Amino acid sequence: MNDRIEELLAKLDLAGKMRLISGASMFRMAGDPAIGLADMPVSDGPSGVRGELWDERDPSVSLPSGTALAATWDRELLGEIGALIAAQARRKNVYAVLGPTVNLHRSPMGGRHFECFSEDPMLTAEIAEAYVRAVQAHGVSACPKHYVANDSETDRFTVDVRADDRTLRELYLYPFERSVAAGAWMVMAAYNSVDGVTMTENPLLAEPLKGSWGFDGVVVSDWTAVRSTEGAAAGTDLCMPGPPMLWGEPLEQAVRSGRVPESAIDEKVRRILRFAMRVGALDGTPRAVPEFDDERARELVRRAAADAMVLVRNEGILPLDIGNAAPGARDSASPAEKSGPTIALLGPGAAEPRFMGGGSATVIPAHTTSPLEGLSAVLPVVHTPGVRLSDALTPVPLELITDPETGTPGLSLRYLNGDTVIDTQHRAAGNLVLFGDPAAAEATEIELRTRLRADVAGDWRIGVGAMGRVRLEIDGDLADSGELVMTGGDPVAALLDPPQRTVLRPLSAGQEVDIRITIGNLTPLPGLGVFLGVTFGATRPRRPAAEEFAAAVEAARTSDVAVVVVGTTEQIESEGIDRTTLRLPGRQDELVAAVAAVNPRTVVVVNSGAPVEMPWRNEVAAVLLSWFPGQEFGAALADVLTGVREPGGRLPTTWPVRMDDVPVLRTTPDEDGALVYREGVHIGYRAWLRAGVRPAYPFGHGLGYTEWESSDLTVTGRVASLTVRNIGARAGKHVVQAYLSRADSAIDRPVRWLAAFATLTLEPGEARRVDIALPRRAFEHWTAEGWMIEPGTFTVRVGNSVDDLPLTADVA
Numbered sequence: 111m112n113d114r115i116e117e118l119l120a121k122l123d124l125a126g127k128m129r130l131i132s133g134a135s136m137f138r139m140a141g142d143p144a145i146g147l148a149d150m151p152v153s154d155g156p157s158g159v160r161g162e163l164w165d166e167r168d169p170s171v172s173l174p175s176g177t178a179l180a181a182t183w184d185r186e187l188l189g190e191i192g193a194l195i196a197a198q199a200r201r202k203n204v205y206a207v208l209g210p211t212v213n214l215h216r217s218p219m220g221g222r223h224f225e226c227f228s229e230d231p232m233l234t235a236e237i238a239e240a241y242v243r244a245v246q247a248h249g250v251s252a253c254p255k256h257y258v259a260n261d262s263e264t265d266r267f268t269v270d271v272r273a274d275d276r277t278l279r280e281l282y283l284y285p286f287e288r289s290v291a292a293g294a295w296m297v298m299a300a301y302n303s304v305d306g307v308t309m310t311e312n313p314l315l316a317e318p319l320k321g322s323w324g325f326d327g328v329v330v331s332d333w334t335a336v337r338s339t340e341g342a343a344a345g346t347d348l349c350m351p352g353p354p355m356l357w358g359e360p361l362e363q364a365v366r367s368g369r370v371p372e373s374a375i376d377e378k379v380r381r382i383l384r385f386a387m388r389v390g391a392l393d394g395t396p397r398a399v400p401e402f403d404d405e406r407a408r409e410l411v412r413r414a415a416a417d418a419m420v421l422v423r424n425e426g427i428l429p430l431d432i433g434n435a436a437p438g439a440r441d442s443a444s445p446a447e448k449s450g451p452t453i454a455l456l457g458p459g460a461a462e463p464r465f466m467g468g469g470s471a472t473v474i475p476a477h478t479t480s481p482l483e484g485l486s487a488v489l490p491v492v493h494t495p496g497v498r499l500s501d502a503l504t505p506v507p508l509e510l511i512t513d514p515e516t517g518t519p520g521l522s523l524r525y526l527n528g529d530t531v532i533d534t535q536h537r538a539a540g541n542l543v544l545f546g547d548p549a550a551a552e553a554t555e556i557e558l559r560t561r562l563r564a565d566v567a568g569d570w571r572i573g574v575g576a577m578g579r580v581r582l583e584i585d586g587d588l589a590d591s592g593e594l595v596m597t598g599g600d601p602v603a604a605l606l607d608p609p610q611r612t613v614l615r616p617l618s619a620g621q622e623v624d625i626r627i628t629i630g631n632l633t634p635l636p637g638l639g640v641f642l643g644v645t646f647g648a649t650r651p652r653r654p655a656a657e658e659f660a661a662a663v664e665a666a667r668t669s670d671v672a673v674v675v676v677g678t679t680e681q682i683e684s685e686g687i688d689r690t691t692l693r694l695p696g697r698q699d700e701l702v703a704a705v706a707a708v709n710p711r712t713v714v715v716v717n718s719g720a721p722v723e724m725p726w727r728n729e730v731a732a733v734l735l736s737w738f739p740g741q742e743f744g745a746a747l748a749d750v751l752t753g754v755r756e757p758g759g760r761l762p763t764t765w766p767v768r769m770d771d772v773p774v775l776r777t778t779p780d781e782d783g784a785l786v787y788r789e790g791v792h793i794g795y796r797a798w799l800r801a802g803v804r805p806a807y808p809f810g811h812g813l814g815y816t817e818w819e820s821s822d823l824t825v826t827g828r829v830a831s832l833t834v835r836n837i838g839a840r841a842g843k844h845v846v847q848a849y850l851s852r853a854d855s856a857i858d859r860p861v862r863w864l865a866a867f868a869t870l871t872l873e874p875g876e877a878r879r880v881d882i883a884l885p886r887r888a889f890e891h892w893t894a895e896g897w898m899i900e901p902g903t904f905t906v907r908v909g910n911s912v913d914d915l916p917l918t919a920d921v922a
């Protein structure tokens with residue numbers, strides 16, 4: 111490989127090298143036909159492969175998000191997920207998938223908490239390793255991100271994280287170390303600084319990444335994270351997106367004038383060529399990937415979502431007793447014919463859940479199944495949300511709009527330049543993310559036209575989200591106009607959740623109106639053209655809030671079981687922002703309390719990517735955490751509630767009683783821009799144990815539908831062995847967790863820390879002897895001299911969560 115790389119490098123002049131080390135476009139690495147190198151598209155991301163464009167005409171499978179994947183504690187399942195990701199990537203001609211996100215849950219306030227795996231470095235590393243191996247086994251590159259200490263979002267482009275070496279090595283660097291050991295071909299350098307140096311130029315790229323870890327792949331900048339021309343001499347190899355502003359032409363000048371050595375550029379090109387050979391972009395063909403038809407993909411995502419759900423409380427209600435009809439067999443029966451308990455399905459997430467978190471991890475699935483759709487397929491369901499979370503516009507449902515050009519559901523989009531129509535497109539979504547479309551490069555104005563059909567009478571909220579000069583016409587009359595400008599400083603956040611203008615319009619049932627929206631005064635990005643999120647929203651009339659609330663409580667009172675789906679919103683849990691509270695938005699807490707007061711058989715499903723306060727948790731019969739479970743949410747939820755599958759998840763992160771209890775909370779930098787990781791190695795459960803405060807539910811906790819017994823722990827060398835027995839009545843999954851602790855240590859240590867775990871499924875009555883290898887690293891701590899083991903005796907405790915560890919043994 112190396113000879114071939116040198117041979118190709120010798121064929122490139124400086125300009126040719128410059129082209130390879132910067133993006134060709136937003137999500138594309140440049141090829142070079144003269145040396146047989148194909149263009150290499152890359153794509154987000156961690157929970158599905160969106161592809162180069164953000165376009166409903168080319169949909170993607172939406173997978174469970176990071177916290178959900180980690181909650182499975184299941185490396186084998188990650189192997190299957192990785193194969194699906196690789197298959198999706200190949201279908202979209204993508205060579206590198208920008209994931210997994212392996213930053214840590216330092217604080218539950220972190221806006222991308224949902225995307226990261228865990229508060230624990232060992233669990234994060236195990237899941238990351240499985241992901242990287244599985245994706246790359248099929249010749250598609252993974253890209254663990256964001257190196258390093260991008261653990262929160264506030265001031266994410268500029269924040270300077272201060273952390274000591276030991277904290278970095280033992281916690282934040284560890285998942286990257288393991289991903290590199292697993293063979294990662296690409297790593298993404300973060301936006302933030304660490305100890306005063308921006309990560310795309312930080313010495314941590316040289317050591318440990320490219321030095322002692324031996325990383326020989328490509329360091330790609332996070333998008334726009336390259337901060338200077340001269341900084342190219344440091345460790346970033348690929349500047350994204352393209353076309354570049356600080357590399358490219360200015361960098362070529364810097365090399366010619368001797369300010370940046372050409373040898374530094376050659377080193378980047380070598381890495382990119384090596385990468386290209388690995389992914390089959392250099393006079394070869396990409397490796398074959400597994401076939402995943404739609405049905406197989408849906409089955410896997412549905413199973414994974416159920417396997418990720420964590421049942422934190424169950425007072426004997428789950429699985430629901432649904433009589434003797436086989437669950438799933440009644441899909442075709444009408445609601446009236448369905449037997450089983452009647453369900454009042456309530457909460458804002460019942461019909462409009464969050465399948466995924468917001469930001470660059472977003473994908474556009476071809477279909478989704480809401481809890482309402484999933485549950486009504488198997489049980490008699492009555493539904494009303496009870497609470498609405500905001501008056502913000504939501505994209506108009508497709509079934510209500512008709513494209514006047516095609517006569518099919520959707521709208522007609524035109525790119526205009528003055529009177530010239532550059533392009534006309536049929537679009538089948540109320541929410542469009544416009545960039546990278548060559549047709550848009552010269553556009554000065556965007557026009558959307560559709561025919562809206564009101565299916566119920568009342569005051570409809572109609573409007574548009576965008577940035578620029580907006581005009582809204584209804585039936586040819588100007589209904590609203592004005593300038594919409596970016597709020598907040600994060601362009602990605604503004605792209606996905608642009609500012610809005612709305613009007614109220616009374617419409618009768620069945621009435622149809624012509625809608626025309628124009629957006630002018632566009633601010634194209636240099637080299638990229640139009641970069642704009644557009645929402646056309648039409649929200650159905652709503653009952654007064656008090657009436658709606660009362661209707662939900664009444665439905666709960668008159669049903670056998672109440673299922674309330676609560677959660678966070680795109681506005682509070684997303685990339686680009688941190689949370690300001692852990693309370694559920696709106697009147698959701700009140701709704702759960704009121705429902706529980708009238709129906710003791712209340713099950714609450716929490717649809718969030720990160721912990722929320724659950725003040726009612728001891729008043730309800732069951733609490734099930736669904737995370738952001740991907741497109742098959744409803745089907746998976748129906749499986750779990752009716753007992754077709756058990757909820758297989760265990761908490762990858764601690765759930766607090768209240769925000770004020772959280773030992774490491776703040777993500778706001780000091781006045782000088784520094785975010786100091788003062789707590790050192792004590793984050794997550796380590797911090798809770800040190801503070802002596804009890805959370806609502808501890809790390810590792812999760813009830814399945816069976817019971818377990820563990821016994822006879824022995825330790826030989828570094829292998830812990832124990833007997834695990836399923837003493838319940840049905841097959842189930844168990845996650846055996848092994849933690850280490852150290853009495854009388856000379857070192858500041860956590861009370862205990864996760865060393866290893868084993869995930870197994872046993873039949874009722876079945877027993878198995880389980881061996882858990884305790885990795886050397888679990889005993890080591892970082893010092894100025896490197897990794898050390900403090901001589902003496904460690905204690906290993908084994909059990910079901912960090913707070914439930916009945917078996918103990920010593921390790922010398």
Ligand code: BGC
Nearest residue numbers: 154155208255332333470602
């Ligand atoms: C995010 C990355 C993402 C990139 C490209 C950035 O804003 O931080 O995680 O891969 O955008 O979408």
